[in-house]
Amino acid sequence: MNFGFNGNNIKAQQAPNKAQGMWTILEKIVIKGGLPLSGEVLISAAKNAVLPIVAATVLCDEPVILENVPEISDITFALKILRSMGAEIKLLSKNKVMFDTRKITEPRVPYEMAKKMRASSYFLGALLGRFHEAHVALPGGCNLGDRPIDQHLKAFRALGAEEMLDGGEQYVHAERLIGSLVYFDVVTVGATINAMLAAVKADGLTVLEHCAKEPHIVDVANFLNKMGADIIGAGTDTIKIKGVKYLKGIEYSVIPDQIEAGTFMVASAITGGDIIVRNVIPKHLESITQTLRKIGVTVEEFDDSVRVYVESPLKGIKLKTLPHPGFPTDMQPQVSTLLTLAQGSSVVTEEVFDNRFAYAKELRRMGADITVSGKAVMIEGVEKLKGAPVDASDLRAGAALVIAGLAADGVTEIGNIHYIKRGYENIVEKFKGLGADIKYGQYPDYPDCEIKREA
Numbered sequence: 315m316n317f318g319f320n321g322n323n324i325k326a327q328q329a330p331n332k333a334q335g336m337w338t339i340l341e342k343i344v345i346k347g348g349l350p351l352s353g354e355v356l357i358s359a360a361k362n363a364v365l366p367i368v369a370a371t372v373l374c375d376e377p378v379i380l381e382n383v384p385e386i387s388d389i390t391f392a393l394k395i396l397r398s399m400g401a402e403i404k405l406l407s408k409n410k411v412m413f414d415t416r417k418i419t420e421p422r423v424p425y426e427m428a429k430k431m432r433a434s435s436y437f438l439g440a441l442l443g444r445f446h447e448a449h450v451a452l453p454g455g456c457n458l459g460d461r462p463i464d465q466h467l468k469a470f471r472a473l474g475a476e477e478m479l480d481g482g483e484q485y486v487h488a489e490r491l492i493g494s495l496v497y498f499d500v501v502t503v504g505a506t507i508n509a510m511l512a513a514v515k516a517d518g519l520t521v522l523e524h525c526a527k528e529p530h531i532v533d534v535a536n537f538l539n540k541m542g543a544d545i546i547g548a549g550t551d552t553i554k555i556k557g558v559k560y561l562k563g564i565e566y567s568v569i570p571d572q573i574e575a576g577t578f579m580v581a582s583a584i585t586g587g588d589i590i591v592r593n594v595i596p597k598h599l600e601s602i603t604q605t606l607r608k609i610g611v612t613v614e615e616f617d618d619s620v621r622v623y624v625e626s627p628l629k630g631i632k633l634k635t636l637p638h639p640g641f642p643t644d645m646q647p648q649v650s651t652l653l654t655l656a657q658g659s660s661v662v663t664e665e666v667f668d669n670r671f672a673y674a675k676e677l678r679r680m681g682a683d684i685t686v687s688g689k690a691v692m693i694e695g696v697e698k699l700k701g702a703p704v705d706a707s708d709l710r711a712g713a714a715l716v717i718a719g720l721a722a723d724g725v726t727e728i729g730n731i732h733y734i735k736r737g738y739e740n741i742v743e744k745f746k747g748l749g750a751d752i753k754y755g756q757y758p759d760y761p762d763c764e765i766k767r768e769a
């Protein structure tokens with residue numbers, strides 16, 4: 315594990331430079347499906363908590379240590395962004411990373427870095443909070459439809475910042491940040507967190523209303539509070555932040571990833587397996603657990619683990635994604651995949667993003683009866699899925715295809731797995747540990763072959 319400290323996990327996929335541009339060996343995940351999963355799996359720290367927490371280290375006036383940083387490519391990019399700005403980052407031991415952001419001189423995230431992931435927008439709030447200035451290229455990330463940042467900017471403006479777009483870069487600056495009332499027009503995780511980051515050192519009281527309530531929002535607030543911030547109400551509609559002058563160095567352990575846990579829970583169900591998912595907070599999994607139970611999956615809850623298995627036939631349901639505590643949009647592709655093998659009809663409606671069904675056409679290649687209709691997918695359960703070559707279109711779509719491959723007859727080859735690596739630590743190794751026949755492969759199936767793609 316190195317998070318790109320010597321560049322290995324970036325370069326591992328790349329063959330030498332040829333002519334103009336980079337040549338890349340494209341990796342895939344190859345699964346021989348049909349084996350029921352069994353055993354235990356350990357869940358990593360939550361990507362969507364670690365990313366804003368890594369950005370929040372910018373606000374700390376002393377070095378900070380994070381104890382359980384997952385090795386996923388989004389984190390590698392976040393660390394690269396910090397180092398590019400002058401931060402010192404040290405890998406202390408496996409997954410334990412020290413951040414000293416005191417030497418940051420340049421509050422700027424260039425396009426080459428920001429385009430890699432949506433969470434680069436968290437540097438807007440963090441840099442604004444510390445330097446009263448930030449230049450961050452408009453972020454990339456998974457294509458889930460239009461993903462504006464108008465609510466982030468609304469919060470910054472309320473705190474006294476001016477903003478402008480210049481050459482694709484979002485520039486925000488303020489003479490002084492002054493606590494204020496912010497009412498979000500939509501429930502947004504990103505803007506809620508970004509507003510907290512910008513307000514934590516502002517003068518006076520900031521009140522955020524109509525906030526998102528996801529567990530990672532609470533975790534970011536806990537992290538900031540442990541450093542000395544004064545934030546109450548995270549996890550409710552209203553968050554109050556009294557600005558402080560100084561944030562001290564701490565050691566912090568991030569919450570487990572509810573979506574990774576949910577992904578393994580669905581994988582157990584779809585393969586007719588029986589697994590224990592360890593290092594979870596069952597309360598964070600409530601809507602996933604309840605949904606799986608409705609489908610007919612047995613979920614037993616313990617203090618920090620869940621056991622998931624199937625005793626009776628799975629049945630179709632109607633499901634809607636919603637902000638927390640509703641069913642998470644990040645589990646929609648995985649559960650829809652499970653429903654392709656449940657008896658009867660299902661309708662899954664996506665209420666958070668405009669465009670989150672790109673995986674449906676790939677599942678159809680595997681024999682699923684799934685059609686997109688406006689904001690919903692209509693699913694008729696089939697007896698079996700059949701292995702096929704498919705491509706991940708985004709992170710969770712990729713996870714859904716892994717799940718489909720584990721259940722399908724024959725071999726499934728999943729391409730575009732860089733999406734999956736953005737958010738799942740050691741996914742192949744973890745499924746192997748549960749008895750799956752799964753491995754990394756290369757395109758095409760002879761080892762020396764290189765395929766050109768844009769760098």
Ligand code: UD1
Pocket residue numbers: 362365432433460461462463464465466467500501502503504505526643644666667668
């Ligand atoms: C985060 C998560 C993502 C998850 C999503 C919803 C990270 C890095 N990503 O994304 O995995 O799927 O929450 O739980 O944590 N919106 C606006 N204006 C804004 C901001 C958002 O209209 O300024 C809209 C979005 O287009 C979307 C909805 O609000 O329709 C929710 O988005 P948001 O909660 O902000 O998602 P992200 O923070 O991008």
